[in-house]
Amino acid sequence: MISLNLKKTLKSAGGKIDLNLQLTIEKGQFVTLFGESGAGKTSTLRMLSGLLRPDSGTIKVGETIWFDSHKNIDLKPQQRKVGYVFQDYALFPNMSVRQNLEYALQKNQDRTIIGELLEFAELGELEQRKPETLSGGQKQRVALVRALVQRPEILILDEPLSALDLKMRIKLQEYLLQVHKKYNLTTILVSHDIGEIVKLSDRVYELQNGSVIKKGTTTDFFGLNKTSAKFRFSGEVLKIQREDVLYVISVLIGNDIIKVVADRTEANNFKIGDQVLVASKAFNPIIQKI
Amino acid sequence: MSIVGVEVESGEELMSVVIDSPDTAPYLKKGNKVNVLFKEMEVAVTTQKELDISIENRIAGSISSMEEGVLLSRLVLETKMGEVIAIISTKSLRQMGLVEKMNVMIMVKLNEIILAP
Structure with a gap:
């Protein structure tokens, strides 16, 4: 279990906010921090990982x-078992994949973990390559x-996939789920993509x-449980087109x-780019082998 | 699986079949309020009051307005439950001779009704 009780005055381009946050996360859960830019998500994660010192808490x-803050305890980042993945990869450009x-x-850490991780991530063939020669998904x-080298207990993913195209994003989402389970992690994600959040996280x-x-819980948070409909998905509106009276x-x-x-009456409520829930009764779809 | 009877504010009863049971969905409790949703396309319209057909949900209404399209038509029906929209084929509309102010029965099969707690 992770218990956070944090106070910090944050200054940003948008002005000053007083972060005052209580949060408990169960061990082994995959949770998402959701909210507008400047709400304090990244600052919270930086305080958890020791990169930013809270004013108190x-x-x-x-x-x-x-x-x-009262007992003057403040573990250094390297003493905290946290793996941190940033949106912009933050790889060392002058080092190969293996060196990174x-x-x-x-x-004194056992080096066998490197080989194990390279194999797990199917990066074996790329281990001598420099980051600049890799695709976004590979990076x-x-x-x-x-982030897993030091065998962390907590994995922090700060918008890790937002720079990738959709196909790569979907592939890496599967991969994040595998990592979360295989290494018994407590994972904290920051994301704005509702489809991604629904797919990955237990709580929001x-x-x-x-x-x-x-x-x-993710399903309650986004209201996905608010109908009896079982055939349901979330997605993004791409096009709204009039056809006859519909x-x-x-x-x-x-x-x-x-x-x-x-x-x-419904179509008027939507605009392109809206996140929507699509649902139907489980009784209606047909199912066929392909 | 359950078949749920819902009493609408006007007194009519609607029926819905859902995969859930009171064990899997706590909202399935006698007296609990739910919203009832169904798609306009799933609403059938008949001019006969007593029709021998396996459609469980029937509501009396009158046509308050009509929009005739090339293929499909949109009927706005005034019922005790409130306004119901039905999309039917323009062919049916013409065959049945539907016109504004006409009294009709609307029908929805129980597998088309979604409950929203």
Whole structure:
């Protein structure tokens, strides 16, 4: 269990916010911090990993206190078992893939982990390559396994996939789930992509102006449980087209574009780019072998 | 699986079949409020009051407005439950001779009704 109780005055381009946050995350869960830019998501994660010092508060992970302003406890980042993956990969350009991983090793750490991780991430053939010769997806795989070198208990993913194209994003989402399970991690994701959040996380916490304003299981949080309909997906509106007396709304769900017929009273509520839930009764779809 | 009877505010009863049971979905409890959703395309319209057909949900209504399209037509029906929209083929509309102010029965099969707690 991770218990955060953090106070910090944050200054940003948008002004000053007083972060005042209480958060508990169960061990082994995959959770998402959701909210507008400047809400305090990244600052919270930086405080958890020891990159930013809270003004006051406590951070407790399992039975260990990582930070306590009253008792003057403040573990260094390298003493905290946290793997951090950034949106921009943050790889060392002058080092090969293998060297990037080796650089993350702690003193006297068993080196066999490097080979294991390279194999797991299917990076074996690329291990001598420099980051600039890799694709975005390959770079992010390197960044991800580099975060695992020190065998962290907590994995922090700060918008890790937002720079990638859709196909690569979907592939890496599967991969993140595998990593989370295989290494028994508690994973904290920052993402704005509702489809991605629904696919990956167990719980969602919404932050606004430095506080948690809404939390719940992912399905409850996005209202996905609010109908009895079992055939349901979330996606993004691509096109709204009038056909005869009806409207046809095209929705991107994962890699597929599906079409939903809607009456004008509904169609008027949507615009292109909206995140939507598409649902039907489990009784209606047909199913066929392919 | 359950068949759920829902009493609408106007007193009519609608029926829905859902995969859930009271064990898997706590909202399935007598007296609990739910919203009832169905698609305009799934609404059938008949001019006969007593029709021998396996469609469980029937509501009396009158046509308050009509929009005739090339292939499909959109009917706005005034019922005790409130306004219901039905999309039917323009061919049916013409065959049945539907016109504004006409009294009709609307029908929805129970597998088309979604419950939203």
